Amino acid sequence: MKFKLDVHTHTIASGHAYSSLMENAKAASEKGIKVLGTTEHGITMPGSPHIWYFSNYRVLPRELFGVTMLYGVEANIMDYDGNLDMEDSMLDKLDIVIGSIHTEVYNVGNVEENTRAFVNAIKRGKIDIIGHLGNPAVPVDYEEIVICAKENDVLIEINNSSFTTSRPGSFTNCKKIALLCKLHNARIVINSDAHFCTKIGEFSEAIEMLQSIDFPKNLIINDNPNELLEKLKKKGKLKDL
Template sequence: MKYVLDVHTHTIVSGHAYSTLLENAKYASEIGLELLGTTDHGPSMPGAPHEWYFGNLKVLPRELFGVTMLYGCEANIIDYEGTLDLPIDMQKKLDILIASIHEPIMNANKNSDLNTTALLKAMDNPNVHILGHSGNPKFPIHEEEIVKKAKEKNILIEINNSSFISSRIGSEKNCSRIASLCKEHGVKIILNSDSHFAYRIGGFDAAIKVLKQIDMPEELIINKSKEDFLDFLRAKGKNL
């Protein structure tokens, strides 16, 4: 199966990534992606851009090098109330919003109740489209509660390739369990590279390996169709 989109990618603006927006878009075009999302870290992350950066994304073109572009943010969940680190009015204007828990914004802990509450409350935010790398072993959760909430709120669960190869090492078991629950409950997932360098864009091999082990149905993987993903965003109120 050919996957045609990757919507969790970072540019040098994130502070610890290494490619520009144009470099990312050009590489996405070279490997045949049809849609690329650029989602730099929210302003609470050390080195991340000021919120004005996200307010000015409207000046960027909808297409670069033949690739349809979406502009958004990987926002940080900053407390156990599920608060994100961008103003609500700014969240509404983004094409795409990923909500993630990160160190050092939140302290790593083994309290599954607290971590689950943070994610559940973030998912009550109607501006959230994707739940980012929820299999992080440093922030254990009650997986089934999260998956059921994703179905209720029509939020995509991310299977993050970087979690297996460069970040959040030890995520395989948790991600496999989360994906299995998505399969059981009919919840759609999205493969994302979480690229911090252009050549990682569209790289899903490690995530695909996990999905093959559980025989994940292709119809639950939204990456296979640009229009399916755009329709998902339109159903969430986006004018694309």
């Protein structure tokens, strides 16, 4: 599998990543990535950008090095009610929104509470992708979340970084999630979650896992970057594309 879409990446603006926007875009171009999403951490994450950073995305070009650029956020799910750490008015202006739980800013509860946090966040209608769901530090009912995501046209992320440098112990959980997505015909997106430019478009561990369970290619949105762009346009985004 060779995919041309990577929409969960970070730059130095996130505080704990190491490459610039230009470096990431150039790396994406060199690796054949056609659509690159820059999704800096939401404003409650230590070291994250000021809210003005996100409101000023409009000065950035839609294309760099031949790569279509999407400018968004990895918003933090803050509580069991599914509240995010950025106002709806700001989220509505962004190209793409990933909703994730980070233990740095979220009080981890039991399975029911954590599941409720994800489900409520999905039902708010502002999230396009649920990020790194397989984190073993945040136990949840995967099936309930997968079904909710499908019903609300939200993609489930298979995060390659979870297999390599982040969130140790995620492999088994991610495999369970993928099997549930296969069972329920729920769409997924494979992302690098790159925090350094050389990791852009690196999906090998995630792809190997998906191949091991014969995951249907038609459920992987990376196979057709234009499909994601059209999905976002239907939500009223990307009006300049």
